[in-house]
Amino acid sequence: MKKKYNRQPIINERIKYPKVRLIDVLGKQLGIYSSEEALKIALEKGLDLVVISNKSEPPVCKIINYGKYKFEQEKKAKEAKKKQHNTSVKEVKMRYKIEEHDYKVRLNQALRFLQSGDKVKATVIFRGREIQHLHLALELLNKMSTDLQNISEVQQIPSKDGKNVTMILVPQKKS
Known part of the structure; x- marks a missing residue:
């Protein structure tokens, strides 16, 4: 059976990594934290903790407004789709x-x-x-x-x- 590719990023409590590399809202690296500490920092700022890249060791997480991030991603996807032309x-x-x-x-x-x-x-x-x-x-x-x-x-x-x-x-x- 084929594994379904999930495009939803891992956010907040669903992050199960022991350590993560944390990046703040402005893109500045804050260092390596445990997942719990990183989530606490994000929640104190009233934002979400989102895994940006799980390919590196430790995974890279960013503190962002997830609703706004999701909206921007959908907007980019829509623009890319508009520029495509399917020949028939x-x-x-x-x-x-x-x-x-x-x-x-x-x-x-x-x-x-x-x-x-x-x-x-x-x-x-x-x-x-x-x-x-x-x-x-x-x-x-x-x-x-x-x-x-x-x-x-x-x-x-x-x-x-x-x-x-x-x-x-x-x-x-x-x-």
């Missing part, structure tokens, strides 16, 4: 005998997806015996890759996939 694959579908205006609409869709950092899967769909016009689909996808070459790179060249022909474009790397 967006699909643009069309037929091999697409009109010029419709092609431009699909091109603009693909352009918008690429600018927002997503991959684009361009698909040309065939019905019935239309598959015999495979060369027209390949020409269409090559035209699209040429039209978008200044902001994208071809990750997967046009290839037949059942009754469809697909190509995958990715945003260009910023240098």
